[in-house]
Amino acid sequence: MKNELKVFEQNNIRSVYDDEHDKWYFSVVDLVAILTESEKPANYWKVLKSRLKKEGSQLVTNCNQLKMKAADGKFYKTDALDVEGCLRLVQSVPSPKAEPVKLWLAKVGYERMKEMADPSTAIDRARETYKKLGRSEKWIQQRMMGQETRNKLTDYWKDHEITESEEFAILTNIIHQEWSGLSVKEHKNLKGLKSQNLRDHMSEAELIFTALAELSTRQIAESENATGMEENKKSAKRGGKIAREAKEKLELETGQKVVSDSNFLPKQRKTKQISNKVES
Secondary structure, three states: OOOEEEEOEEEEEEEEEEOOEEEEEEEHHHHHHHHHHHHHHHHHHHHHHHHHHHHOHHHHHHHHEEEEEEOOOEEEEEEEEEHHHHEEEEEEHHOOOOOHHHHHHHHHHEEEEHHHHHHHHHHHHHHHHHHHHOOOOHHHHHHHHHHHHHHHHHHHHOOOOOOOHHHHHHHHHHHHHHHHHOOOOHHHHHHHHOOHHHHHHHHHHHHHHHHHHHHHHHHHOOOOOOOOHHHHHHHHHHHHHHHHHHHHHHHHHHOOOOOOOOOOOEEEEEEOOOOOOOOO
């Protein structure tokens, strides 16, 4: 299982890829939030789920409980549906976003088939997505390089007895806290983010120091063959410290803070208010 965020019109949708069955699963609540533009999508889904269950709907039966990352940075079991189930969900929720979401779901399935045939298409697609969101070439290059550094670190963890998503989150938070002085959650709050990916809203400098911290962590761990949580926690703190010291030197020279509240969220965004009630 691989956790990932998918983007639909500036909205993040938590997703999990099931390698065994070769299919994507998407957070039901995240989709409901987009379809209804409700401020309380979890409540909307609770009411709808109860009604569908009484009707004997196959949609509820096919709903999976998969661990996905919540706003607090922790992983919790979350209602999730595959593409087919999501299409049925769209039919159950009256929304002007229904057709765009259907097209998006179809595109996700098609892109996965292309990526399996040629993995480089995934990288190209990511670049194009960032371009459409207005990111500069320089920022995109740094984001992609940082992701490669991150992947190498997580690959190391997987090979050295770090297996649970919660453990990945704990180690990541240690590194982040050490170099930035903030937890991942605190950094997101500073930038005014909710479900959005923090790295997608980092400045070039923040991306660079995140990558330096993770690169240092991996190389320290490799040099000592760090295995298991306790040993990798120590490597994480030392790797983060290296980046923190470099950050502090840069701040001293420039007089500017590296960690900032800047983000790439739309400056003005009008949303149509739709009732939270589910029609019976």
